Amino acid sequence: MNILDKIIATKRQEIQAYKKEEQMSHVFPGKSKLLDHLKKKNGVIAEIKRASPSKGAIQMEVDIVAQAQKYEHAGAAAISVLTDETYFKGSIKDLQKVAQAVSIPVLCKDFMISEIQIDRAKGAGATIVLLIAAALEDQELQRLYRHATAIGLEVLVEVHDEEELTSALAVDARLIGINNRDLKTFDVSLERTAELAARFPFDGERVLISESGLRTKEDAAFVYGCGASGILVGETLMRAEDPGQWIEEATAVEAIK
Numbered sequence: 001m002n003i004l005d006k007i008i009a010t011k012r013q014e015i016q017a018y019k020k021e022e023q024m025s026h027v028f029p030g031k032s033k034l035l036d037h038l039k040k041k042n043g044v045i046a047e048i049k050r051a052s053p054s055k056g057a058i059q060m061e062v063d064i065v066a067q068a069q070k071y072e073h074a075g076a077a078a079i080s081v082l083t084d085e086t087y088f089k090g091s092i093k094d095l096q097k098v099a100q101a102v103s104i105p106v107l108c109k110d111f112m113i114s115e116i117q118i119d120r121a122k123g124a125g126a127t128i129v130l131l132i133a134a135a136l137e138d139q140e141l142q143r144l145y146r147h148a149t150a151i152g153l154e155v156l157v158e159v160h161d162e163e164e165l166t167s168a169l170a171v172d173a174r175l176i177g178i179n180n181r182d183l184k185t186f187d188v189s190l191e192r193t194a195e196l197a198a199r200f201p202f203d204g205e206r207v208l209i210s211e212s213g214l215r216t217k218e219d220a221a222f223v224y225g226c227g228a229s230g231i232l233v234g235e236t237l238m239r240a241e242d243p244g245q246w247i248e249e250a251t252a253v254e255a256i257k
C-alpha cells in the first residue's frame with residue numbers, strides 16, 4: 001500500500017469520530033478571497049507543517065500562532081494549515097488557532113474524502129479546502145467541490161498529472177495546484193509544474209499554484225516563469241531562520257521567462 005492509500009484508509013476511520021464530535025461553530029470575520037489576490041499578483045501560500053511522511057519531524061514545537069503572524073506580516077497571500085494528526089502531527093485546533101489569529105485566507109490542508117471533513121474545516125475557520133484529485137474518483141471530486149463552494153469555501157484542487165488536470169478542469173476549478181511531489185513515491189521535481197503548465201488554460205478565470213519542493217527564490221522565479229501565480233511552501237518556511245524575509249523575497253522576485 002502506498003502512503004496516499006494508507007492516509008486515506010486512516011481518514012475513513014477518523015471520520016466516524018468526527019460525526020460524534022461537538023460541532024465547532026465559531027464566528028470568524030469575513031476574509032478576502034485567495035483567487036482575487038492571485039489574479040492581481042503573485043503570492044505565497046505559507047504552510048504550517050510540523051512533520052511529514054517524507055521528512056519526519058520538521059518543527060514539532062513551533063508556536064503556530066506566532067509563525068502564522070510572521071507569515072501574514074510578510075505579506076503571505078494565505079496560510080495553509082496541515083490538520084492531519086497521524087502523519088503530519090497537525091490538528092483541527094491548529095487550524096482554529098491560526099484562523100482566529102490572522103485576517104488572510106486560511107487553507108485546511110488535509111485529505112478530504114467526505115462532506116463531514118469540509119464542514120468541520122469551515123467550522124474551525126478555514127476559508128479554503130484542499131481536494132486532491134489523486135485521492136478521489138471524478139464523481140467524488142465533483143460532489144465535494146460542489147459541497148464546499150455551496151457553503152462559501154474556496155477550493156484548491158491539487159493535481160499531479162494530465163489526467164488529474166482534466167478532472168480539475170471538469171469541475172471548473174479556479175484554484176488549481178500542481179503538486180511537484182509525487183504522493184506515492186515522494187519524488188519532487190519542479191519540472192512537473194513546467195510540464196503541466198503547458199496544458200493549463202490561462203484564461204483569466206483560474207490560477208495555477210505550484211506546490212511542494214520550493215526551496216529558493218530562484219525556484220519561485222522558475223515556476224512564476226511557467227505561469228504560476230502562487231506557490232505553496234511548507235518545509236522551507238518551517239526551517240527558515242527568517243520566514244518573513246523568504247516570503248517577501250519570493251513574492252517580489254521576477255519570473256524567469
Ligand SMILES: O=C(O)c1ccccc1NCC(=O)[C@H](O)[C@H](O)COP(=O)(O)O
Nearest residue numbers: 052053054183211212213214233234235
Ligand atoms: O510532504 C509530504 O511528505 C507529503 C507526503 C504525502 C502526502 C502529502 C505530503 N505533503 C503535503 C503537502 O502538500 C506539502 O506539505 C505542501 O505541498 C508543501 O510542501 P513542501 O514545501 O515541500 O514542504
